Amino acid sequence: MNFQEFSLDSRILAGVKSVGYTEPTPIQEQAIPVILQDKDVLGLAQTGTGKTAAFALPILQRLSAGPMRRIRVLVVAPTRELAEQIHQAFTDFSRHMKVRSMTIYGGVGKGTQMKQLRQGVEIVVACPGRLLDLYGEGYIDLSSVEVLVLDEADRMCDMGFLPDIRRIIKLLPAERQTLFFSATMPQDIRKLVNDILNNPVTVQIGMIAPAQTVDHAIYPIPQKMKKHLLLAMLERERTGQILIFTRTKYRARNLARDLERQKYRVAALQGNMSQNKRQAAITGFRNGKYDILVATDIAARGIDVTNITHVINFDMPDTVDAYTHRIGRTGRADRAGDAYTFAVPDDAAMVRQIERLLKHPIERKRLPDYDYGDFVPETAVNSVSSPSSQRKPNKNGRPANKRRKRNGRQRRRSPYSR
Ligand code: AMP
Numbered sequence: 001m002n003f004q005e006f007s008l009d010s011r012i013l014a015g016v017k018s019v020g021y022t023e024p025t026p027i028q029e030q031a032i033p034v035i036l037q038d039k040d041v042l043g044l045a046q047t048g049t050g051k052t053a054a055f056a057l058p059i060l061q062r063l064s065a066g067p068m069r070r071i072r073v074l075v076v077a078p079t080r081e082l083a084e085q086i087h088q089a090f091t092d093f094s095r096h097m098k099v100r101s102m103t104i105y106g107g108v109g110k111g112t113q114m115k116q117l118r119q120g121v122e123i124v125v126a127c128p129g130r131l132l133d134l135y136g137e138g139y140i141d142l143s144s145v146e147v148l149v150l151d152e153a154d155r156m157c158d159m160g161f162l163p164d165i166r167r168i169i170k171l172l173p174a175e176r177q178t179l180f181f182s183a184t185m186p187q188d189i190r191k192l193v194n195d196i197l198n199n200p201v202t203v204q205i206g207m208i209a210p211a212q213t214v215d216h217a218i219y220p221i222p223q224k225m226k227k228h229l230l231l232a233m234l235e236r237e238r239t240g241q242i243l244i245f246t247r248t249k250y251r252a253r254n255l256a257r258d259l260e261r262q263k264y265r266v267a268a269l270q271g272n273m274s275q276n277k278r279q280a281a282i283t284g285f286r287n288g289k290y291d292i293l294v295a296t297d298i299a300a301r302g303i304d305v306t307n308i309t310h311v312i313n314f315d316m317p318d319t320v321d322a323y324t325h326r327i328g329r330t331g332r333a334d335r336a337g338d339a340y341t342f343a344v345p346d347d348a349a350m351v352r353q354i355e356r357l358l359k360h361p362i363e364r365k366r367l368p369d370y371d372y373g374d375f376v377p378e379t380a381v382n383s384v385s386s387p388s389s390q391r392k393p394n395k396n397g398r399p400a401n402k403r404r405k406r407n408g409r410q411r412r413r414s415p416y417s418r
Pocket of ligand 1: 020021022023024025028046047048049050051052053
């Protein structure tokens with residue numbers, strides 16, 4: 001299938017061509033025709049599937065006719081980075097049209113946003129808080145909104161935006177098209193969907209499983225050796241662009257600083273940085289000024305860097321959903337990527353949950369020729385590691401936990417093979 005088959009305006013097709021897409025991704029194939037028919041859509045799609053174009057292209061088709069300089073499309077997204085990415089996609093696809101898009105989010109002055117609103121735009125891509133602020137102050141007229149997009153709705157709920165979202169929905173015309181995207185469907189999201197979507201068509205792509213093109217591996221390691229292992233790993237694999245995740249802002253900042261001292265071209269991306277610094281880090285990573293970005297989960301939402309070759313979970317994510325989102329940063333749109341996760345013994349339960357999500361065991365690896373000292377990696381994430389973990393005692397001298405029956409499948413493969 002190609003994009004011509006959607007009967008989109010030739011200016012939009014020219015925009016698609018200019019960004020280099022030749023074939024629609026599965027979610028684009030499914031969602032674009034439905035959205036063009038003005039139907040509500042519930043899109044269950046992980047990040048990296050091409051969902052932005054799946055809604056942006058049919059929306060631009062709607063905007064190719066009708067009134068201008070009034071807000072006809074409102075996209076609500078959880079983070080500034082994702083808002084910028086969506087805005088950029090609209091801008092790229094509409095470069096041969098007269099459509100205007102803008103972003104609204106906090107952490108930056110209101111002046112520019114107010115000016116753009118005064119001048120008139122058709123598309124607003126907003127984070128909930130600042131949108132409500134500007135509305136409350138009388139700067140935004142939402143009475144002409146024809147399409148509402150809620151992107152990464154599950155993440156917005158995680159971040160506590162649900163009440164804000166309900167408030168925003170009350171400000172919109174009841175007669176509208178609603179496009180709702182979420183990677184997961186927890187209870188509160190399901191309720192929101194029932195409340196705000198009208199006979200939606202469900203489009204489901206690889207429900208919450210991370211991109212198929214990614215190779216996953218676990219590196220068992222004690223906490224205190226993580227940095228040392230990372231440096232050894234970077235020594236050996238100094239190619240491509242590497243996104244490293246840490247659990248806290250503090251750890252992201254410190255790790256970036258340590259890597260910088262080792263002469264790596266690295267930037268941190270974490271919530272305590274100003275918007276300008278964050279944007280500089282993302283732009284620098286995208287254009288190759290930095291090879292490594294050390295980020296926290298929330299700060300990294302919406303990073304769109306197509307060449308990321310490795311995601312390294314320096315710290316285990318807190319939830320399976322966070323794993324999906326982190327890994328969604330590599331192997332995007334059919335490119336291959338590697339996802340390495342450093343696992344300390346306490347991470348065993350989370351490893352099991354991730355394996356359940358992936359529906360297969362994750363390969364355990366150790367870095368060749370690396371001195372692990374007296375650490376025995378086989379027992380680190382004991383209940384899911386090699387058959388030998390049943391026999392070898394762990395660090396406390398006790399036999400490792402018995403593996404569950406379902407892990408019998410793992411025996412086919414050596415845990416450290418590659
Ligand atoms: P998204 O899921 O919208 O964040 O898109 C993930 C990545 O895939 C982005 O880098 C897009 O530019 C890219 N992408 C989306 N659709 C296509 C397509 N049809 N062909 C090639 N790349 C695409």
